[in-house]
Amino acid sequence: MRTSDKPNPRLTLEQLDALARDLDAIREAVIADLGTRDAAHIRRMMRLQGRLELTGRALLYLGFLPPVWLAAVACLAISSLLNREEIGHNVLHGQYDWMGDPALNSQTFEWGSLGASKEWRHSHNYVHHTFTNVLGKDRDIGYGIMRLSREQKWHPYYLGNPLYAALLMPLLDWGFAFHDLEVDRLVRRERTWSQNREIHRRLRRKIGIDVLREYVLFPALTGPLFLSTLAANACAKVLRDLWTSAIIFCGHFPDGVATFTEGELANETRGHWYYRQLLGTANISGGRLFQIMSGHLSHQIEHHLFPDLPSPRYPQIAPQVRAVCEKYGLPYTTGPLHRQLGSTWRKIFRLALPGRTRSQAYGTAA
Amino acid sequence: MKPLLRLLASPLLDVLAGPNGIDRYLAAVNPLWSVSETRARVLQIRHQTRDTVTLILQPNANWLGFRAGQHVRLGVEVNGVRRHRCFSPASSTHQRNRLIEISATVNPAGVVSQYLKHRAEPGEILTMSPAQGTFALPVPRPERLLMISAGSGITPVMSMLRTLCDEDYPGRVTFLHYARTQADMLYRDELYDIARDHPGITLVCAHTRQRRAGDLHGHLTEEQLNSIDADFTAAEAYVCGPPGLVDTARDIWTAHGVENRLHTETFTSALTMTAPATKGSVVRFARSGISATATGASLLEQAEASGLRPPFGCRRGICSTCTSRKFSGVVRHVLTGEASHTEEEQIRLCVSAPSGDVTLDL
Ligand SMILES: Cc1cc2nc3c(=O)[nH]c(=O)nc-3n(C[C@H](O)[C@H](O)[C@H](O)COP(=O)(O)OP(=O)(O)OC[C@H]3O[C@@H](n4cnc5c(N)ncnc54)[C@H](O)[C@@H]3O)c2cc1C
Numbered sequence: 001m002r003t004s005d006k007p008n009p010r011l012t013l014e015q016l017d018a019l020a021r022d023l024d025a026i027r028e029a030v031i032a033d034l035g036t037r038d039a040a041h042i043r044r045m046m047r048l049q050g051r052l053e054l055t056g057r058a059l060l061y062l063g064f065l066p067p068v069w070l071a072a073v074a075c076l077a078i079s080s081l082l083n084r085e086e087i088g089h090n091v092l093h094g095q096y097d098w099m100g101d102p103a104l105n106s107q108t109f110e111w112g113s114l115g116a117s118k119e120w121r122h123s124h125n126y127v128h129h130t131f132t133n134v135l136g137k138d139r140d141i142g143y144g145i146m147r148l149s150r151e152q153k154w155h156p157y158y159l160g161n162p163l164y165a166a167l168l169m170p171l172l173d174w175g176f177a178f179h180d181l182e183v184d185r186l187v188r189r190e191r192t193w194s195q196n197r198e199i200h201r202r203l204r205r206k207i208g209i210d211v212l213r214e215y216v217l218f219p220a221l222t223g224p225l226f227l228s229t230l231a232a233n234a235c236a237k238v239l240r241d242l243w244t245s246a247i248i249f250c251g252h253f254p255d256g257v258a259t260f261t262e263g264e265l266a267n268e269t270r271g272h273w274y275y276r277q278l279l280g281t282a283n284i285s286g287g288r289l290f291q292i293m294s295g296h297l298s299h300q301i302e303h304h305l306f307p308d309l310p311s312p313r314y315p316q317i318a319p320q321v322r323a324v325c326e327k328y329g330l331p332y333t334t335g336p337l338h339r340q341l342g343s344t345w346r347k348i349f350r351l352a353l354p355g356r357t358r359s360q361a362y363g364t365a366a
Numbered sequence: 367m368k369p370l371l372r373l374l375a376s377p378l379l380d381v382l383a384g385p386n387g388i389d390r391y392l393a394a395v396n397p398l399w400s401v402s403e404t405r406a407r408v409l410q411i412r413h414q415t416r417d418t419v420t421l422i423l424q425p426n427a428n429w430l431g432f433r434a435g436q437h438v439r440l441g442v443e444v445n446g447v448r449r450h451r452c453f454s455p456a457s458s459t460h461q462r463n464r465l466i467e468i469s470a471t472v473n474p475a476g477v478v479s480q481y482l483k484h485r486a487e488p489g490e491i492l493t494m495s496p497a498q499g500t501f502a503l504p505v506p507r508p509e510r511l512l513m514i515s516a517g518s519g520i521t522p523v524m525s526m527l528r529t530l531c532d533e534d535y536p537g538r539v540t541f542l543h544y545a546r547t548q549a550d551m552l553y554r555d556e557l558y559d560i561a562r563d564h565p566g567i568t569l570v571c572a573h574t575r576q577r578r579a580g581d582l583h584g585h586l587t588e589e590q591l592n593s594i595d596a597d598f599t600a601a602e603a604y605v606c607g608p609p610g611l612v613d614t615a616r617d618i619w620t621a622h623g624v625e626n627r628l629h630t631e632t633f634t635s636a637l638t639m640t641a642p643a644t645k646g647s648v649v650r651f652a653r654s655g656i657s658a659t660a661t662g663a664s665l666l667e668q669a670e671a672s673g674l675r676p677p678f679g680c681r682r683g684i685c686s687t688c689t690s691r692k693f694s695g696v697v698r699h700v701l702t703g704e705a706s707h708t709e710e711e712q713i714r715l716c717v718s719a720p721s722g723d724v725t726l727d728l
């Protein structure tokens with residue numbers, strides 16, 4: 001099923017197998033070429049992040065000067081953006097496991113988000129990346145709080161759709177953390193509180209330390225500038241989250257992106273999984289700086305096809321992926337940020353209201 | 367430096383650094399700095415002979431030093447992948463600034479030694495394990511020492527010799543070294559200088575492929591030892607070289623009933639220690655002490671069949687939940703057929719099947 005009105009491209013089983021072979025070939029070529037350049041990229045990002053953060057923290061000692069305060073906020077916002085997206089998100093996908101550096105090991109890496117890595121690896125790496133855009137499975141569709149697919153049954157609660165989106169955007173990191181508690185599933189009694197106790201404890205600890213650091217210790221270290229530092233730290237996080245949520249909303253929600261049903265997952269082949277990734281995601285076009293600032297989530301399509309390839313490889317293989325899409329008549333949804341964002345927000349508003357639910361057989365052609 | 371290290375490792379700084387850890391910020395200032403890893407900067411690269419390379423390393427504050435003769439596991443990043451190889455420092459334990467000298471023979475197909483010889487550059491950062499091994503100069507120092515080495519096996523005994531010189535060792539040392547030719551001999555000039563300046567040190571150069579130069583010719587024999595010193599078994603003997611040399615020495619010392627005075631070391635390669643691919647090969651789960659015969663199924667399935675419960679998610683190579691450490695052996699990617707290298711690395715159990723014996727950290 002899909003939410004746009006265009007007919008769904010269908011592929012035969014043979015075509016799906018051929019699609020898998022073509023995409024596997026792209027992946028293998030990159031794997032064979034992994035090396036110094038990829039290692040240098042992630043190290044450069046980590047160095048840059050560290051330096052920006054140290055600079056931002058230091059500038060706050062002069063935070064009584066408005067331009068310096070603004071510069072500090074910019075440094076801290078960019079550093080925590082790099083830290084969570086270009087570094088954390090990508091390392092947790094195992095993109096740098098091949099390097100054998102314990103500091104870049106996906107299993108032990110703790111990322112710069114309020115949510116703990118362990119829960120993220122489950123809810124994101126496993127659930128979202130395996131069951132991408134499958135209704136009832138992928139909890140990233142509307143993050144359990146919004147209606148972002150026509151196939152989600154309407155309820156008066158969804159009248160607040162735009163409000164929920166607007167609230168989620170500046171508080172995205174908190175959203176990530178609570179997402180892992182699966183509150184929506186607790187309410188629906190699909191999970192029990194006791195199942196969540198361990199997660200709860202980990203989360204409390206991580207959030208506690210983060211709050212202590214950002215809103216007590218670092219402000220206290222600047223003495224009389226306590227409030228100015230506290231405000232700067234909070235602003236940096238909000239700016240980062242506004243930006244990141246704008247990017248990730250465009251990854252799966254613009255027009256042209258499809259959702260699927262659980263029925264389609266039975267005995268899913270690698271080809272069909274690839275197919276689902278291609279139809280379920282969208283890119284945002286932009287230059288190199290934009291790509292890094294989006295953690296390469298502007299290349300959501302390539303990321304979903306190959307979540308474990310180092311992110312700077314996505315723009316490099318994008319033309320090949322696009323050619324594969326053309327070969328099989330599959331859409332390759334992409335557009336500039338303003339257009340994808342406009343399309344996403346139109347949908348957020350439109351789906352606040354009840355709409356017809358259509359069903360359509362989808363996937364392999366008979 | 368040590369009090370500073372303690373301060374850096376304090377709980378307050380830990381909270382301030384957050385999940386990134388202090389090392390992220392230290393490395394942003396200087397890549398050598400770390401509270402957790404022993405790292406070393408390559409200060410200098412020298413080429414003593416055609417097929418060796420010598421590095422001078424400056425370790426960071428985490429380096430605890432070594433006993434002359436011990437070795438370290440050096441982590442060298444080759445094409446983005448960290449490779450670990452054992453090397454014995456050849457420097458004196460009293461070297462100023464705690465500098466360490468490594469000399470490596472360049473193996474024709476060697477990944478790390480080829481890299482160090484041809485591509486490494488001063489300034490590069492390597493990682494190091496703490497010093498390990500029992501092949502080391504004892505305390506107190508014995509009164510008489512006999513050191514026998516061949517090829518790059520000279521490194522640990524060179525460290526012993528240099529350390530003794532720095533200590534103005536009053537005893538007697540006989541230093542017998544085997545090199546193919548004079549031109550292949552590591553530390554030749556320095557050894558001649560040491561022998562000249564220290565009356566208690568006797569240097570004997572043996573060449574196996576050159577008749578003209580050298581004091582002795584051919585491989586180690588008891589006659590050679592007798593010709594140097596009829597009472598050679600009275601000394602504590604330190605022998606380092608290829609298995610052939612060490613085996614001969616062991617036979618000689620055992621025949622004299624003094625094998626307790628013989629101390630040996632061989633430079634086996636990490637790679638030659640792993641068994642080649644065979645049918646019905648063995649999957650070892652090192653942590654749980656279980657072994658299983660490879661069935662061709664994925665390592666995740668094999669682990670489960672052996673009663674282990676490694677974490678998993680998608681079971682098809684997407685989510686990396688099942689990523690585990692492989693200690694040794696070759697694995698094959700079940701979807702692409704691609705073979706891994708033999709060394710320690712992270713692998714996804716659900717899409718890896720063993721190709722030959724494999725040892726896992728499970
Ligand atoms: C305790 C200890 C101390 C050591 N100290 C030193 C030292 O001071 N200087 C030094 O040069 N080496 C030393 N070695 C040996 C060194 O660790 C290995 O030779 C290592 O494999 C070298 O790495 P490479 O990159 O050259 O070759 P690798 O990439 O490991 O090997 C590539 C190929 O070369 C072959 N090969 C490599 N080394 C050997 C070998 N020694 N014998 C037989 N085949 C081999 C392998 O089988 C493989 O096919 C030491 C080893 C040990 C265990």
Ligand code: FES
Pocket residue numbers: 677678679680681682683684685686687688689714715716717
């Ligand atoms: S279980 Fe998901 S990658 Fe192995």
